[in-house]
Amino acid sequence: MQTMMKNDIRRMDLHCRSNNAAHHTDEISTRQLIVRRGQPFVLTLEMRNPFQRSDILQLTVETGPAPSGGDGTQCSFGNPAPFYASGTKAIWRYDIDPRSVLQRGVVTLSVVPPADAPVGRYFLSAETNSGRTCRESLVVLFNPWCSDDWVYLPDEKQKQEYVLNEQGAIYTGTAHYPTEMRWEFGQFEEEMVDICLKLLDVNPKYLRDPAKDVSARCNPIYVSRVVSAMINSNDDMGVLTGCWQGSYSDGISPSRWTGSVSILQRWYQTGCRAVKYGQCWVFAGVMCTVMRFFGIPCRVVTNFNSAHDTDNSLTIDEYFSDHGLNSRDGVDSIWNFHVWVEGWMKRPDLHKSNIYDGWQVLDATPQEKSGGVFCCGPAPVTAVLRGDLDLKYDTPFVFSEVNADVVKWLVSSDGSKRKIHSLCDTARVGQKISTKAIGCFARDDITNRYKFKEGSSQERTVYNQAVQRLNSKEDYAACQMMPPKGVDMVLKEETRLQNGEDIHLRLKLSNMEKKNKKMYIHINGQAMKYTRKHIQNFLYTMLQKTLLAGQDMDIPIHIPFSAYSKYMVDFDSIKVSILASDDDGDVYETEMDFALEHPPISVKVVGNARLNRPMTMQVEFKNPLNETLRGCSLTVIGCGLFRSDYLESELSDLGPNSTLTMVITTMPYKLGLKTVMVDFDCSYFRDVKGSCTVNVTP
Structure with missing residues (x-):
């Protein structure tokens, strides 16, 4: 009887560069393996002896502190084929690739992470009949290119924009004057791997039950809800502290930020201490970065004239004195704008059909608690449009943000009040709902995805049905139109x-x-x-x-x-x-x-931008006033160009009608189209922003 020859694994090659390129993660790293679930990747094992297809070769993947096959966080697969109980989740598999040279002991495998695998860091080990193992690590992300993944997005241009684009625009200002603010998401900076995985590992659900939390990371609905909670720090070790009043002297003014990377770096490098300070567009920008890193298609959305309806009445009361000033602040409010994100995913938890699949509202700004935690969503945009307010998560709150009616009251000196003539305003809330257009810096108005045309019979029908579901007839009567x-x-x-x-x-x-x-x-x-x-x-x-x-x-x-x-x-x-x-x-x-426009600031590249070679930029700002500008400072950022923020905090005073010119040198470390963003501050102007695109060549 022939005895099977023992065979050891001498080396495991993960082919990080080629695998990452195939999985659209090579911009993150070519030194560590980062793959997307539902899509094969290649690894090569070099054996001590020749290998036969019938030989024992088992691979095992594990994630989390308590890996379990029943939880989908551990899987052994290969030869001999294991037995999986009915209902087993996240089953991995491999095939021996034709490129293998078995007689020389070179075994190339095509490994497929299942489309329902939990995302996160895995350890992968290979074992032969010798009993010895070889162990490496990899990161698994969601896969919008895989039709079996819940985040599958069919349109390639949308994937390029909502997953792969590191630059974006956030709209602020007012409905009358929307203004574009460029934002650097930077989801493919290599540090994002450790930062975003750490964000999941310090969330309260993980701290209470690590095994359950890691197992649930197969679900983008669950992950996006956790991310929504972890971007703010109200009830956890979240990234940002919000501040809407008082001084920012012990932190950074929210309007100073121009990108997410600096914020996430500071949070991670200080042991997960919240960064001061953020407001809605900052929370949204940072959340978009984390979502795109994990592979969930995501875009930032601005709702102009955004209502905060605390009592589910779907009306906002505003009070004016005889002189026309707001006479008192109510518990309800209308912000000039509010910013959230949309994530793209299936919602099989809501309906057997795919009616609620697609864009979901998620809001990291801590406004109201949801399930006892400061988070919001995912709420299907389709449910908001249809007024289906009984669906998870937080759909009534989002509906009111874009649909509440406004009732205006005149308050007399004796405290009595009466409605201002003809002003039950049904159209003011939820205007010019905006996101960056695909492939260019233009504003895409997506209002019609949230609500039917203002004043149309469909819009009023949906609104009236929503009011009747949430409120008494007395509340509803308060918002009837006047003559x-x-x-x-x-x-x-x-x-x-x-x-x-x-x-x-x-x-x-x-x-x-x-x-x-x-x-x-x-x-x-x-x-x-x-x-x-x-x-x-x-x-x-x-x-x-x-x-x-x-x-x-x-x-x-x-x-x-x-x-x-x-x-x-x-x-x-x-x-x-x-x-x-x-x-x-x-x-x-x-x-x-x-919102007033700031005077312009220009930034341009002088000469060519080459990888790992000095690049020169010139920034110019002209003082439009007949006054001297004091306390001038300039911040410059650019993923792939600056490894940290460039800050020139002590600039000379800028005399009346004179021009500031600064020359800055950096060393690009990534190829392709990159964006430089500048922020200028002085005694008369804050957060004057400018940007330019740079093409870094080899």
């Missing part, structure tokens, strides 16, 4: 609204009735935060005008730079509100919120 108004007021800008210049607006009044009206007009200008918290009233004018029957009247409004300049250094926007009453006692209101 048509007798005077129409429209506020428009006359010139471009730029910080550093006077503001020119025009108020147009139209008398819709057949009689003259004596009008009492209150004009207010206020510095505001983007949350619409009032900071300071810097303009008040009271006018009396006679508006002839059926006629129009134009009233110019002039706001000098000197009136608002000191407030716009630290705050985000200006609100101009008009409250008017006529001699019949009817009250009318209109307003305009706008």
Whole structure:
């Protein structure tokens, strides 16, 4: 009888460079194996002796602190073929590749991680009949290229944008003036491997039950919900601390950030201590980075005039004094904008059909608790559109953010209140819902994915059904429309609204009735935060005008730079509100919120950008004022270009109408199209941002 020859494994080659390229992870690393589930990768074993296909060769993969076949966190596979119990999850397999040279002991395997494998770091070991093993590690991610994966995204251009693009845009400002802010996601920086896996390993669910948590990481619904909770630090070891009032002196102002990498690096390098500070667009930008790293298609979405409805009434009450100022802050609010993310995934937990598959709202900004934790989503965008508010997760809250009606009240000096004439505003909340367009820096308006056209029968039907599901008839009656108004007021800008210049607006009044009206007009200008918290009233004018029957009247409004300049250094926007009453006692209101444009800053590359060779950039900023700019500083970032933020904190004062020119040198360390982003601060302007694209060649 012939005795089987013992055979040892001398070496295991993971082919990191070629495997990672095939799995779209080579931008992260070519030194460690990073693969996507449901897609084969190649490894080669070099044996001490020739190998036959009938020889024993078992591979074992394990993830987490307590690997278990029943949990899908451990799997042994190969020859001899193991027996798997019915219902076993995450079964791996391999085939011997034709490229093998078995007579020389070179065994090349095509290994397939299952499409339901938990994501994370694995240890892979190979064992022959000698009993000796060879052990290596790899990282497994979700796979939007695999049709069996719940995050499968068919369109290649969408995958390029929502998984592979490291640069993006976040929209801020106001519905009247959306502004684009470039953001560096940087999900393919090599440090993201350890950082994003650490984020999962310190989440409270893992700390309570590690085995259960790791097993659940097969599910993008579960992972995205954990990430939503871990980006904020309200009830865990999360990444960011939010701050919407007070000083940022013990941290960094939210508006200073221009990318996610610095934030995630600081969190990781300080032992998972929360980074100060973030606001909604920062939470969303960082979450998008983590989601794209894990392989879940993700995009950042801005909702202009975003409601925060705390009592599920689907109405927001606003109160005004006789002079037109907001008389009190309610528990409900409308922010100029709010930013969240959408993740792409299947939702078989909601319906047998695929009706709720696709984009899901996820919000890392800590607003309300969900399941006892500050997180939000995933809420299917389709469910928001249809008003299906009984579906997981947090769909009623998201519905109200884009659909709440606004009721405005006039509060008299004695405390009594009455509705302002004709103002139950059904269209104000949820405007210009925006994300970056695919393949270019343009704004893609996706409002129609969240709600039917404002005022349409479909939109009102969905809204009314939602109200009836959530509230009593008494609450619903409070939001019925009032009779048509007798005077129409429209506020428009006359010139471009730029910080550093006077503001020119025009108020147009139209008398819709057949009689003259004596009008009492209150004009207010206020510095505001983007949350619409009032900071300071810097303009008040009271006018009396006679508006002839059926006629129009134009009233110019002039706001000098000197009136608002000191407030716009630290705050985000200006609100101009008009409250008017006529001699019949009817009250009318209109307003305009706008964020001022900053003076431009330019950045350009001088010469060519070559890999691992010095690259020179030039930054220029012209002072548009007749005043000296003091306390000037400049921050420059760029994934693949700067390994950490470049900060020049002590720049010279910049005299009136003079130009700052700075030359910066760096060493690109990645090939391809990269983005340089700059942020300039001084005594009159904060967070003046600019960017340029760099093509790094070999």
